Amino acid sequence: MASWRDEVLLEGDFYLAAKKRTVFKVTLIPGGLFYSAISTVSTQYEEKSIQTSDVIGCQCSETRNISPARPSSSLPAGNAVATFTVFAYPFRKKVFSGKRTRHRQAVTFEISSSTNFEENRKIAQKWRNVINCLARGMHITASDVDTCEPPPWGRFLFLVNPHSGPGRAMQIFKNEVEPMIAEANIPYKLIVTEYAGHARDLVQNLELSEWGAVVIVSGDGLVYEVINGLMQRVDWNSAIKKPVGCIPGGSGNALACAINYAAGEPVDINAVLHSVFILIKHRVVPMDLVLVQTPSQQHYSFLSVTWGIVADIDFESEKYRNLGEARFTLGAIKRIVNLRAYHGRLSFLPVAEYTPKTSAAPKTLKKIRRFSLRSSSSSRNLSSSGSIDSISSRHSQSPVVLTGARSLSTTPPVNGKDRNGSLLCSVSNGSGDANFTISEQSGSDTETNSPAKTFPNHYRSGAGEGGSNGRTVLDAVSDKAPAVLHAVEGTTLNTNESKAYSSSATASTEKTLTNGRVPANSKQTKNVPFISTSKDEAGFEEETVHAAKKDGEAVPTPLLPPLDQPVPDNWVVEEGKFVLACAVYQTHLGSDMLAAPSSRMADGIIHLMFVRDGISRNHLLNLFLTFSEGTHVDSPYVEFVPVLAFRLEPDISSGNIMIDGERLDPVPVQGQVLPGVARVMAIQ
Numbered sequence: 001m002a003s004w005r006d007e008v009l010l011e012g013d014f015y016l017a018a019k020k021r022t023v024f025k026v027t028l029i030p031g032g033l034f035y036s037a038i039s040t041v042s043t044q045y046e047e048k049s050i051q052t053s054d055v056i057g058c059q060c061s062e063t064r065n066i067s068p069a070r071p072s073s074s075l076p077a078g079n080a081v082a083t084f085t086v087f088a089y090p091f092r093k094k095v096f097s098g099k100r101t102r103h104r105q106a107v108t109f110e111i112s113s114s115t116n117f118e119e120n121r122k123i124a125q126k127w128r129n130v131i132n133c134l135a136r137g138m139h140i141t142a143s144d145v146d147t148c149e150p151p152p153w154g155r156f157l158f159l160v161n162p163h164s165g166p167g168r169a170m171q172i173f174k175n176e177v178e179p180m181i182a183e184a185n186i187p188y189k190l191i192v193t194e195y196a197g198h199a200r201d202l203v204q205n206l207e208l209s210e211w212g213a214v215v216i217v218s219g220d221g222l223v224y225e226v227i228n229g230l231m232q233r234v235d236w237n238s239a240i241k242k243p244v245g246c247i248p249g250g251s252g253n254a255l256a257c258a259i260n261y262a263a264g265e266p267v268d269i270n271a272v273l274h275s276v277f278i279l280i281k282h283r284v285v286p287m288d289l290v291l292v293q294t295p296s297q298q299h300y301s302f303l304s305v306t307w308g309i310v311a312d313i314d315f316e317s318e319k320y321r322n323l324g325e326a327r328f329t330l331g332a333i334k335r336i337v338n339l340r341a342y343h344g345r346l347s348f349l350p351v352a353e354y355t356p357k358t359s360a361a362p363k364t365l366k367k368i369r370r371f372s373l374r375s376s377s378s379s380r381n382l383s384s385s386g387s388i389d390s391i392s393s394r395h396s397q398s399p400v401v402l403t404g405a406r407s408l409s410t411t412p413p414v415n416g417k418d419r420n421g422s423l424l425c426s427v428s429n430g431s432g433d434a435n436f437t438i439s440e441q442s443g444s445d446t447e448t449n450s451p452a453k454t455f456p457n458h459y460r461s462g463a464g465e466g467g468s469n470g471r472t473v474l475d476a477v478s479d480k481a482p483a484v485l486h487a488v489e490g491t492t493l494n495t496n497e498s499k500a501y502s503s504s505a506t507a508s509t510e511k512t513l514t515n516g517r518v519p520a521n522s523k524q525t526k527n528v529p530f531i532s533t534s535k536d537e538a539g540f541e542e543e544t545v546h547a548a549k550k551d552g553e554a555v556p557t558p559l560l561p562p563l564d565q566p567v568p569d570n571w572v573v574e575e576g577k578f579v580l581a582c583a584v585y586q587t588h589l590g591s592d593m594l595a596a597p598s599s600r601m602a603d604g605i606i607h608l609m610f611v612r613d614g615i616s617r618n619h620l621l622n623l624f625l626t627f628s629e630g631t632h633v634d635s636p637y638v639e640f641v642p643v644l645a646f647r648l649e650p651d652i653s654s655g656n657i658m659i660d661g662e663r664l665d666p667v668p669v670q671g672q673v674l675p676g677v678a679r680v681m682a683i684q
């Protein structure tokens with residue numbers, strides 16, 4: 001909370017609608033609004049406050065002055081009274097569980113300082129405007145208060161699937177979403193989907209400029225439809241930047257859980273309320289997609305590709321859809337009892353060297369691979385500069401950057417404690433462990449339709465109490481890994497930071513790349529994917545595959561060889577029987593399944609998890625029980641590998657492959673990350 005030393009923006013003596021006979025001194029500072037009784041007839045009131053980070057909107061209205069309830073009012077009884085109401089959702093601790101959850105608070109102030117209603121109304125409107133600007137994260141000073149107005153909202157298009165989950169999506173919209181959207185005064189249109197595929201058809205033909213955002217009130221199936229509808233447009237590169245919001249109305253709601261988790265909001269209680277809160281307080285945040293190829297189709301996946309027990313549970317529990325999320329628990333019990341393992345081949349291009357958990361060999365990190373996808377309009381330097389490792393290209397798109405010759409294993413943040421967009425890594429250099437922070441970075445071509453675009457530096461203060469407040473991240477570089485580079489969330493690095501980096505690279509080369517292979521001595525041409533490599537003084541290598549994306553052109557897949565051809569030599573191939581294999585790129589697969597705790601929305605990483613055959617039912621059950629806390633990643637049975645691309649080739653035709661919860665017959669599939677291409681309404 002801001003302190004009293006903060007600049008006072010507005011002050012006034014108002015009645016509180018709830019305390020009819022008391023005048024309150026009300027003070028507004030950038031961090032919040034304070035009010036305390038200055039005259040009391042019967043009771044003393046403590047000073048109370050409302051934080052602007054909890055406020056979703058403020059509105060004016062009028063009421064009647066009722067005599068003799070206003071002893072010191074200058075208004076005659078029966079006259080109109082101007083009011084403003086602040087709608088806030090602060091956290092409160094639950095009595096028994098001790099868990100923090102937001103609750104609604106509406107505080108109405110009545111202005112009766114003048115006998116002239118119009119004058120009072122103007123005062124109320126001024127307070128409303130300033131409070132709304134602050135709630136939207138704008139930086140307001142005392143000199144702005146007479147003129148400031150919040151930027152108009154872009155209209156939200158709500159897509160509600162009446163059949164998702166237990167069939168409550170429409171009820172959720174009416175009872176929980178609509179009232180909060182009205183409090184925030186956001187214009188919207190509601191479309192109820194009429195058939196499977198309706199949302200995809202809609203967004204494929206939508207005039208996107210008419211909408212501030214597309215918001216899904218459903219499960220992940222409708223999110224999948226919207227993402228794929230946008231990606232299948234000719235103008236896919238611009239269309240996919242339309243912010244997508246997500247309110248949990250289905251049975252799994254993995255994306256909604258991931259968004260709540262990233263914002264530091266509860267995932268398991270009052271999930272809808274917290275999701276709507278995020279929707280209103282959102283920033284536009286980049287999100288990775290994964291392009292998934294099968295022999296006959298191409299999918300754009302935002303969540304996961306699963307095979308084995310996780311896919312079986314997801315598909316086979318469909319028939320219990322009316323149980324909501326409990327369907328997964330029931331499905332898991334049934335599947336563990338009838339445990340199956342599937343034979344196949346799992347290949348992947350790891351971000352760093354892969355060493356199986358069972359191996360006694362030291363885990364040495366000598367190389368980091370990245371994939372950089374840029375809008376071709378901004379990629380001209382890549383083909384002409386001859387220095388593709390120039391600072392600007394590194395920092396404007398790099399999803400994860402790490403240099404330094406150390407052994408590395410990713411460790412989960414402690415229950416989401418580190419949610420500043422940073423991936424914590426435990427790095428061992430032989431003399432003990434050191435913690436390093438790898439920061440992820442937003443895409444260079446981040447566009448917003450939110451006020452963040454107009455007020456980028458100040459909008460960050462708008463995060464909720466439990467959130468990370470979206471602070472600018474330039475993490476300290478440990479002296480044990482001098483070459484670790486940190487990117488900045490949503491901002492560009494300053495010159496000093498750039499210089500610091502450039503001194504660490506001693507050599508760089510580049511080659512063009514075709515279908516995962518690198519022709520020697522090929523010449524750079526515009527829009528042709530290519531690899532750059534650089535080595536620092538310690539011999540640590542960083543290899544980046546660069547590709548350009550553009551409306552009207554195919555989505556680039558330089559990491560993927562044709563599905564009927566072998567994977568390149570730099571891929572790892574694991575063959576055998578698997579109980580499960582999951583490629584995950586969100587933290588959650590359900591509210592009690594923190595599948596990839598270290599995942600970030602735009603980390604440019606596919607988190608590949610697999611369990612080989614040989615695990616007992618007992619151990620598997622225990623493993624499933626640890627999913628809710630995310631500690632399964634520490635299990636000796638679970639391999640957890642950050643990768644840029646993967647291929648899964650099941651040997652048998654039984655079982656299921658699920659892409660974002662949509663079933664496929666077990667056919668060969670492969671996927672490649674598309675770093676930060678999509679945009680979601682979130683708080684990081």
Ligand SMILES: Nc1ncnc2c1ncn2[C@@H]1O[C@H](COP(=O)(O)OP(=O)(O)OP(=O)(O)O)[C@@H](O)[C@H]1O
Binds near residue numbers: 165196251252253321
């Ligand atoms: N009006 C409709 N009638 C029938 N099916 C629909 C309709 N609208 C959408 N659908 C389809 O319903 C399917 C399930 O919806 P959704 O995934 O949103 O809910 P869910 O499966 O309960 O949630 P989750 O995927 O999170 O478990 C989607 O694949 C979507 O294509």
